[in-house]
Amino acid sequence: MNAPLRVLQIIPSVSLVYGGPSQMVLGYSKALAAEGAEVTILTTDSNGDAGQPPLEVPLNVPIERDGYTIRYFRCAPFRRYKFSSGLLTWLAQHASRYDIAHIHALFSPVSSMAATIARWQGLPYILRPLGTLDPADLQKKKQLKQLYATVLERANLSGAAAIHFTSDQEAKISERFGAPTTDIILPLGVEPPSFSASPTFHASATLLSTPPDASLHPSTPPSPPHPIPTLLFMSRIDPKKGLDLLIPALTTLHQEGVLFRFVIAGSNPQDPNYEQQIGDRIRSSVLSECTQITGFVTGDAKAALLQQTDVFVLPSYYENFGIAVAEAMAAGIPVVISDQVHICPDVQKGNAGWVSRCDVDDLTHHLREALTHPKQRQQRGLHAQQWAIEHYSWQAIARQSIKIYHQICASAAS
Numbered sequence: 065m066n067a068p069l070r071v072l073q074i075i076p077s078v079s080l081v082y083g084g085p086s087q088m089v090l091g092y093s094k095a096l097a098a099e100g101a102e103v104t105i106l107t108t109d110s111n112g113d114a115g116q117p118p119l120e121v122p123l124n125v126p127i128e129r130d131g132y133t134i135r136y137f138r139c140a141p142f143r144r145y146k147f148s149s150g151l152l153t154w155l156a157q158h159a160s161r162y163d164i165a166h167i168h169a170l171f172s173p174v175s176s177m178a179a180t181i182a183r184w185q186g187l188p189y190i191l192r193p194l195g196t197l198d199p200a201d202l203q204k205k206k207q208l209k210q211l212y213a214t215v216l217e218r219a220n221l222s223g224a225a226a227i228h229f230t231s232d233q234e235a236k237i238s239e240r241f242g243a244p245t246t247d248i249i250l251p252l253g254v255e256p257p258s259f260s261a262s263p264t265f266h267a268s269a270t271l272l273s274t275p276p277d278a279s280l281h282p283s284t285p286p287s288p289p290h291p292i293p294t295l296l297f298m299s300r301i302d303p304k305k306g307l308d309l310l311i312p313a314l315t316t317l318h319q320e321g322v323l324f325r326f327v328i329a330g331s332n333p334q335d336p337n338y339e340q341q342i343g344d345r346i347r348s349s350v351l352s353e354c355t356q357i358t359g360f361v362t363g364d365a366k367a368a369l370l371q372q373t374d375v376f377v378l379p380s381y382y383e384n385f386g387i388a389v390a391e392a393m394a395a396g397i398p399v400v401i402s403d404q405v406h407i408c409p410d411v412q413k414g415n416a417g418w419v420s421r422c423d424v425d426d427l428t429h430h431l432r433e434a435l436t437h438p439k440q441r442q443q444r445g446l447h448a449q450q451w452a453i454e455h456y457s458w459q460a461i462a463r464q465s466i467k468i469y470h471q472i473c474a475s476a477a478s
Contacts, residue, residue: 076146084387095462097131108139195384197238253458306379398444414451
C-alpha cells in the first residue's frame with residue numbers, strides 16, 4: 065500500500081476578515097484529506113490589519129480538524145504584512161517530511177519566504193496568487209511591488225512547480241515579471257448550503273422600515289402579482305466590488321418603478337470608513353426604502369439569507385474567481401456579475417445568469433432583465449446550481465489536485 069501524499073498548505077491567515085479566498089483553504093484541505101492525503105496547514109494568528117486582536121488559537125501546536133492538521137503561529141512583528149519567524153523556522157526544520165507545498169498569496173512576506181525556504185530545501189511547491197498578479201491589483205503600491213517582485217517574487221515564480229490560477233481569465237491577464245511558469249487551472253470549491261424548511265434570517269442592522277408597496281409605483285402593472293424579488297450583494301464592502309456602479313443602477317430601477325428588496329451582506333474591518341460611506345450613501349437615497357444592511361453573515365444566517373434570495377449581484381472591477389458567486393450558484397441563485405469577475409465565462413457557458421460590463425447603464429439593463437423576468441430567474445437559477453455541482457465540487461477538485469501533486473512529485477524525483 066502506498067504511503068499517503070504529505071501536503072503542506074501555507075497561507076498568511078485563515079481569518080474570516082480576509083474573506084473567501086483565505087477561508088477556502090479549510091474546505092480544500094478537508095477535501096484533500098477525504099481523498100487520502102495527509103494535509104497540514106501552516107498559518108498565522110493574524111485577524112486583520114486595522115488594530116484587531118489576533119485570533120484566539122493555540123500557537124505552534126497541531127490542531128486536528130476535519131481530517132487535516134492546522135498549526136497557527138504568532139504573526140509578528142509586521143502584523144499588517146503577515147510575517148512569522150516561528151512559521152518559517154518550523155518550515156525550515158520540517159520541510160523534508162513533506163512531498164509538496166501549496167502556497168497561497170504573493171506579496172506577503174510569510175508566503176514569499178516560505179516559497180524561498182521550500183526552494184532551498186528542495187521541496188516542490190505550487191503558488192496560488194489570489195489575484196495579486198492581476199494588473200489592476202498591481203497598480204496599488206506599484207513601485208513597492210515592482211521592487212518586491214525583483215527581490216523575491218520573480219525567483220519564487222520561476223522556481224515554482226506550477227502557478228495555480230482559479231480561472232482561464234485570471235491566467236490570461238496575470239503578470240509573471242518575466243518568469244517562465246507552468247500554469248494550472250483549478251477553480252475553487254463550494255459546499256452547497258443546507259436549507260431549512262422554514263428559513264429565518266434576522267438582520268443585525270436594517271434600513272428597511274416597510275416593504276416596498278406596488279401602490280407606490282403606479283406604472284407597475286397591477287396583475288398578475290409576483291412576489292417582490294430579493295437582490296443580494298454578499299461580499300466585502302470594498303471599492304473594487306463595484307458598489308459605485310450598483311447603487312446608481314438600482315436607484316434608476318427604483319425610480320422606474322421596478323420592485324425589489326436589496327440586501328447588502330458584508331463588512332470591511334480593514335476599511336471601516338468606506339463601509340460607513342456606503343451605508344450613509346444608501347441612507348440618504350431612495351434606496352433606503354427597500355434596502356437592508358446586515359453586516360457580515362455566516363453559518364445558518366448565511367444559508368437562510370441565500371434561501372430567501374432571488375438574484376445575486378457582484379459587479380466587481382476585478383475578481384480573480386468570485387467565491388461568493390460560486391456559493392450563490394450552488395444555492396440555485398442566478399447571478400448578475402461584471403465581466404471582470406473571472407468566473408464570468410462559466411456563468412455565460414452555463415446560462416447561469418447575466419454578465420455586464422463595468423458600466424452603470426449596462427449593469428442597469430441586466431439587473432432590469434433579472435428583476436422583471438421571474439421565469440428567466442428560475443431557469444437560470446437551475447442552470448447555475450447544475451453548473452456548480454458539476455464544476456465546483458470539492459471532491460472533484462481535490463481528486464484533480466492530488467493527480468497534479470503526484471505528477472509534480474514524480475517529476476521532481478526524476
